[in-house]
Amino acid sequence: MAEAILLKDKRWSLSGMTALVTGATRGIGHAIVEELAEFGAVVHICSRNQADIDRCLTEWKSKGFSVTGSVCDVLSRHQRENLMETVSSIFHGKLNILINNAATVIAKESTDYTAEDVSTIMQTNFESTYHSSQLAHPLLKASGYGAIVNISSLAGLKAFPNVSVYAASKGAINQVTKNLALEWAKDNIRVNAIAPGAVMTLLLEACMV
Numbered sequence: 001m002a003e004a005i006l007l008k009d010k011r012w013s014l015s016g017m018t019a020l021v022t023g024a025t026r027g028i029g030h031a032i033v034e035e036l037a038e039f040g041a042v043v044h045i046c047s048r049n050q051a052d053i054d055r056c057l058t059e060w061k062s063k064g065f066s067v068t069g070s071v072c073d074v075l076s077r078h079q080r081e082n083l084m085e086t087v088s089s090i091f092h093g094k095l096n097i098l099i100n101n102a103a104t105v106i107a108k109e110s111t112d113y114t115a116e117d118v119s120t121i122m123q124t125n126f127e128s129t130y131h132s133s134q135l136a137h138p139l140l141k142a143s144g145y146g147a148i149v150n151i152s153s154l155a156g157l158k159a160f161p162n163v164s165v166y167a168a169s170k171g172a173i174n175q176v177t178k179n180l181a182l183e184w185a186k187d188n189i190r191v192n193a194i195a196p197g198a199v200m201t202l203l204l205e206a207c208m209v
């Protein structure tokens with residue numbers, strides 16, 4: 001195992017790189033942080049729960065990873081702005097990697113969604129991805145080598161039952177990923193999306209109604 005990690009490190013390193021991963025105290029975001037940190041990146045995370053952040057930071061410190069964290073509900077425009085100010089301050093105005101991972105799902109028949117459900121899902125998933133990318137743009141550009149990875153979903157490409165609004169939020173992310181990639185290539189910022197299938201996490205459990 002140690003040999004495999006050493007080999008990975010020789011082929012690919014993120015040493016000297018900085019990253020922000022939203023929604024990283026469990027699930028896919030947590031795994032992304034470990035992967036980035038294992039390759040040498042310095043990482044900042046957020047979630048809505050300070051106790052969970054503290055627990056993760058202690059765990060990562062014991063593994064020798066360089067990770068900081070702060071509370072941010074990505075639903076809130078104001079909290080996103082605060083998060084990016086914190087990141088700018090910690091990383092001296094530069095950021096190499098933004099992982100827009102935090103998301104929520106409310107599983108219902110399409111006839112049952114309320115206006116509030118739709119706003120919550122679209123703001124948490126789509127608007128936060130778009131706005132956080134806007135906020136990060138000057139930091140990514142200043143780094144000279146920026147990358148955004150939007151965590152989309154297979155549900156944004158294919159139809160599954162009871163997740164129509166979540167699916168729409170991910171479909172919107174897929175499209176805007178292409179627009180931002182086109183517009184920001186000139187700033188040396190790559191923008192990509194990953195669309196995972198089913199991964200056994202709390203979010204997936206919430207889909208199973």
Ligand SMILES: NC(=O)c1ccc[n+]([C@@H]2O[C@H](COP(=O)([O-])OP(=O)(O)OC[C@H]3O[C@@H](n4cnc5c(N)ncnc54)[C@H](OP(=O)(O)O)[C@@H]3O)[C@@H](O)[C@H]2O)c1
Pocket residue numbers: 022023024025026027028029046047048049052072073074075100101102103104124151152153154155195196197198199200201202203204
């Ligand atoms: N699991 C799957 O099968 C699957 C499939 C395709 C795509 N995805 C995508 O993968 C990403 C991660 O999902 P996951 O399955 O790993 O979910 P998860 O296990 O529920 O983890 C979500 C993480 O995001 C945080 N979070 C949730 N809402 C937040 C908010 N409003 N503001 C800030 N942080 C928030 C959670 O912490 P707190 O709740 O404490 O804030 C937690 O750290 C999402 O974009 C999801 O759509 C998942």
